[in-house]
Amino acid sequence: xxxxxxxxxxxxxxxxxxxxxxxxxxxxxxxxxxxxxxxxxxxxxxxxxxxxxxxxxxxxxxxxxxxxxxxxxxxxxxxxxxxxxxxxxxxxxxxxxxxxxxxxxxxxxxxxxxxxxxxxxxxxxxxxxxxxxxxxxxxxxxxxxxxxxxxx
DNA sequence: TAGGCCATCTGGTCCT
DNA sequence: AGGACCAGATGGCCTA
Numbered sequence: 664x665x666x667x668x669x670x671x672x673x674x675x676x677x678x679x680x681x682x683x684x685x686x687x688x689x690x691x692x693x694x695x696x697x698x699x700x701x702x703x704x705x706x707x708x709x710x711x712x713x714x715x716x717x718x719x720x721x722x723x724x725x726x727x728x729x730x731x732x733x734x735x736x737x738x739x740x741x742x743x744x745x746x747x748x749x750x751x752x753x754x755x756x757x758x759x760x761x762x763x764x765x766x767x768x769x770x771x772x773x774x775x776x777x778x779x780x781x782x783x784x785x786x787x788x789x790x791x792x793x794x795x796x797x798x799x800x801x802x803x804x805x806x807x808x809x810x811x812x813x814x815x
Numbered sequence: 816t817a818g819g820c821c822a823t824c825t826g827g828t829c830c831t
Numbered sequence: 832a833g834g835a836c837c838a839g840a841t842g843g844c845c846t847a
Contacts, residue, residue, distance in 0.1 A: 745827085751833085756824060758834070763822075787820060 747755070770788050777794045779786065786794065 745832090747826095747833095752825080755826095755834085759825085759836090760823070762835075767821095789820085 767788075770791055773795055774786050774791050777786075777791065777798050779794070
């Protein structure tokens with residue numbers, strides 16, 4: 664069993680995924696440093712203080728209505744449009760950051776579960792998913808084989 | 816410099 | 832009404 668797992672890991676380390684499974688030395692953008700924001704956007708902790716301290720962005724003003732424009736803007740066929748205040752928008756941003764943080768925590772946990780040898784660098788999220796799929800398939804096959812071989 | 820990866824913002828939609 | 836979830840856009844960082 665152990666040996667087969669080692670073989671498996673060697674195998675996946677050499678296999679090529681459809682779209683160039685190279686995982687070059689990608690520096691950890693954040694994560695391992697345990698801080699979700701590697702400074703770029705916020706210099707505060709992930710999110711916690713923001714709600715308590717209220718609004719962060721200076722350029723946003725008080726409780727004015729938050730009128731959207733945004734990437735997809737407002738195509739003429741938007742149905743009901745929810746009007747939210749700046750404070751509400753910022754609260755939603757905080758929640759979204761928190762949600763993404765927990766998502767990344769789950770990815771980190773998954774990273775620790777999948778076997779790797781050669782990856783000195785941290786797996787990207789997409790590679791983690793792909794590797795997990797391969798790994799689960801492998802283990803499933805292994806179980807089935809053992810079930811067939813082992814005497815009842 | 817291009818491309819990959821990521822964090823964040825944002826608006827739409829669904830659900831409670 | 833408000834939160835969760837999702838996807839698109841944007842910009843920064845890093846490596847080849």
